[in-house]
Amino acid sequence: MTTPLVEAEGLVKRFGDLVAVAGIDVRVEAGEAFGFLGPNGAGKTSTMRMIACVSPPSAGRLRVLGMDPLRDGPRIRARLGVVHQEDTLDLELTVRENLLIFGRYFSLPRPVIRARADELLAFVQLTDRADDRVDALSGGMRRRLAIARALINEPELLLLDEPTTGLDPQARHLVWDRLHELKATGTTLVLTTHYMDEAEQLCDRLVIMDGGRIVAEGSPRDLIERHVGREVVDLRFTDDTERDAALTRIGTDGVRAEVLPRRLVAYTDDGDRLVAGLGTAGLHPAAMVVRRAGLEDVFLTLTGRSLEE
Numbered sequence: 001m002t003t004p005l006v007e008a009e010g011l012v013k014r015f016g017d018l019v020a021v022a023g024i025d026v027r028v029e030a031g032e033a034f035g036f037l038g039p040n041g042a043g044k045t046s047t048m049r050m051i052a053c054v055s056p057p058s059a060g061r062l063r064v065l066g067m068d069p070l071r072d073g074p075r076i077r078a079r080l081g082v083v084h085q086e087d088t089l090d091l092e093l094t095v096r097e098n099l100l101i102f103g104r105y106f107s108l109p110r111p112v113i114r115a116r117a118d119e120l121l122a123f124v125q126l127t128d129r130a131d132d133r134v135d136a137l138s139g140g141m142r143r144r145l146a147i148a149r150a151l152i153n154e155p156e157l158l159l160l161d162e163p164t165t166g167l168d169p170q171a172r173h174l175v176w177d178r179l180h181e182l183k184a185t186g187t188t189l190v191l192t193t194h195y196m197d198e199a200e201q202l203c204d205r206l207v208i209m210d211g212g213r214i215v216a217e218g219s220p221r222d223l224i225e226r227h228v229g230r231e232v233v234d235l236r237f238t239d240d241t242e243r244d245a246a247l248t249r250i251g252t253d254g255v256r257a258e259v260l261p262r263r264l265v266a267y268t269d270d271g272d273r274l275v276a277g278l279g280t281a282g283l284h285p286a287a288m289v290v291r292r293a294g295l296e297d298v299f300l301t302l303t304g305r306s307l308e309e
Contacts, residue, residue: 003066005030005157005188006051010060013046013212020046022212023060030156033179033189035199035206037295039303042209044192045085045161051190052159053077065156078106081155083146085162085192091135095126098134099149106153113152120148124178140171147178158182160191164198176201196296210303220295227301228293231271235264235278235285242283249281250274258301267293267301 006028013021021043028034036044049055051064053073062069064076089098096117103113121127124144134142143164150158163179164172172195179202183189193199199206200220208216208223216223237243243264247257250266255274257266268274271290278285 002030004028004063005065006034006190007063008047008050008060009062011047011050011057011062012059013043013050013055014058019212021050024207024209024212024214026207026214028157028188028190030188031183031186032204033183033191033202035203036190036192036209037194037196037199037206037299038209041211042303043212044209047209048159048161048190048192052080052082078153079156081150081153081158083143083150083158083160083163085165087142087146089134089142089145089149092133094131094133095137095145096121096130098145099152102149103152108153116152116154120151123151123181124148125174138171140167140174143167143171143175144178147175151182155187157188157190160189162192162194164193164195172198196294196299200295208299208302215302216298223298224293224295228297229267230269230293231267232291232293232297233264233266233268233271233274234289234291235266236287237262237264238286242285245281246278246283246285249278249283253277267297 004027006026008024008026010023010025011021012019012023024047036047038044046055050057050062050069053064053069053076056070065079067076069076093101099117099120100113103116121130124147126141126144129137129141134145137145164175167175179189189202191202203220205219207214216227218226235246237246240262243262246264247259250257255266255268257264266274275288275290
């Protein structure tokens with residue numbers, strides 16, 4: 001087996017009495033796209049900061065690019081690319097200047113930096129804005145520039161924290177296209193995201209974290225089939241009495257359902273059969289939707305629907 005680019009065993013991060021990461025195991029192979037999902041406070045960002053060698057682990061074992069972040073942090077960071085969630089671009093510089101100056105941090109020769117800057121501007125479709133100041137760019141353009149800047153040192157491992165937060169749909173899809181291209185050329189991606197469709201689009205494998213622990217791991221499709229099923233039936237009723245009668249009916253078929261006020265969310269491999277069974281029993285919801293199960297259903301099943309701040 002090849003050496004993983006990221007390998008964590010029993011990884012812990014504490015902040016005083018707060019345990020942000022509570023002993024997780026993670027393995028990221030070369031060339032894959034790996035995702036961390038979870039509600040706010042789940043420990044995703046703390047884990048990413050340890051992988052990025054900017055926050056030391058409190059306990060456990062961590063290897064990044066085969067090295068120990070505590071001893072080899074500078075060597076690891078020289079081979080990483082990092083796209084932060086917050087905007088860290090220099091707004092008063094031009095698009096090209098942001099790349100040229102950042103390249104100097106890696107002690108790259110100026111001709112090499114200029115050549116890579118031109119290639120990366122073309123890659124993220126910003127060549128025509130190369131001489132514009134960053135503060136004139138849209139949010140989507142800034143995000144693409146941040147990705148280009150993170151690639152200036154040709155990293156083996158690219159870390160992306162919420163790469164498309166706040167972008168409109170067109171900008172999100174353009175960023176996804178660029179990330180798909182990077183993966184196709186062998187760049188390993190590790191990302192956090194709140195967007196379930198983003199995780200399904202980009203990730204070969206992912207973990208879902210909750211309370212600092214990993215509660216599920218696998219490919220998006222495996223997780224959906226294991227925890228939800230092929231289809232979701234969302235049923236709404238005029239009162240809870242009708243809802244409870246429907247719950248009793250579908251329970252006889254062994255279908256798992258989540259009970260909400262005047263509503264049932266049922267997880268099944270055959271949504272049409274479930275709906276037909278309700279009709280036969282004389283039960284007619286006020287509204288219903290049958291749809292393909294997705295990663296969001298897994299997320300809500302494992303982490304709950306209550307809002308965490």
